[in-house]
Amino acid sequence: MSENERAASRTAVLVCQGRAAADGRTAVGRFADPVAVRLLRAEERVRVDEVRAGTPPRGWQARTAYESVRACAEVVGARTVAIDEALRARPAGQLVILGAGLDTRAWRLAELARTDVWEVDHPASQRDKRARLGAAEPAPVALARSVRFTPVDFAADGLGAALDAAGHDPAAPTTWLWEGVVPYLTRDQVRATLRALTARTAPGSTLVVNYQTPSPKATAGRLLARLLGSSATAGEPWLSLWTPRQMAALLTEYGLRVTSDDGLLAVARTLGTPPRHRTSLDSGRVAVAESG
Template identity: 35%
Template structure:
């Protein structure tokens, strides 16, 4: 990152937004591989900018997260990339990315017929938009709207304040964000999503049959200096019954095993196997 670009970035995203830098690190590493599953041309720029402004003590946490969760992160990215493209092709011309972090899908996926809404906190967008502007990024979507809202508050009202139309089918992305919410907060978010979803809308999220943080992830984090600072932010999200609860709210579910998908993609995860991706369709 050159000095003029770095000067425009005054602070890295705060709180759980710091984990989005770790996700960007994983995407940057994957994008540099000759056998890459996807290409995110902005990920390395986010990493470089964050390194200039993060506290030195934060960096070991991020590197430890990437070392432990690399396979999970890049498999999830590829799966959700495909999900978004397929949903748009099927008629979901609105895409809402909840807890968007440093997701750059609106700037890299071939979805010229889609209006993309990214929901996250002002601190995340303050960092993200400065980096994208410095890179000269232009949306590949028809439009991209930053909705500055905390998911723990009334994000639905903020979304309604833009051009979002609940009468149009929407593809919702909850990538890695629900576990950072309490059970009550996560159910309110998914409930609001259902209220704003026309028939045919879609939703993707992750699911685990285990209550609380994965004990293997917890043990690995505790053995890696700094990584526990990220794992401590996990609140549990929808919990082990969450998948069935979503189904009871008027969604038809399809479940994809993470381990099988990782092997298919050539990114098996021997350290942290397990988990599922759930794609839901509004009925």
């Protein structure tokens, strides 16, 4: 299978399971994702229901998958709060979600009523999402002004040309959201994507980027999950990790000024429940950068 023919992202499903498990359980009042569960297939909902009920399954393979969803619920709860609050603080007419996966913001954030949303993703993942949206019951209703699906393989395709073809206006301010994608790209692919997006970044634009910092414990945890047969992360290894200093230097190089950079553990501590999965939270960050 060539890079462009690869399968739909499994990690996108895992984070969607995490959001479905966290809905109504984590940070109520600051986090809600009632749409996530509707994008999951019946067999994917089983682990979500177990996590919500706090009833771990028998058997090590099922138990590993259960623990992945449970840990993911805590991480994506904090990550979603940090990102949603950043987006609400900076309403823009255009929102481009890079590596959108099963992101539900266009269907759950009423604040996007005057925003056109471009969902950019690998063609295989995007096909899968559109099939899930088509099968969802009840069908999610977009709250954003429009949603435009834009297939792009960051490893092979031109982001700029794809956005041009999809009607994105480079002269108008854009909020760029890059959540849960940077670690899956090489440093060169991260730079190429930044180059393409900053070439279409008008004054008044913002980039909200979630990235992973180097963490021997988090890397060992992913390796262990892989060895134990967690199929969600097995085919999608981390390819680039960045310290906050490296990320700030990178964004500055592309003309963006970092205005905040928060660790997810610190965000999780504001959510009311003492964090359990400290290693995963500790290595995730959300930075906000403004155009010059």
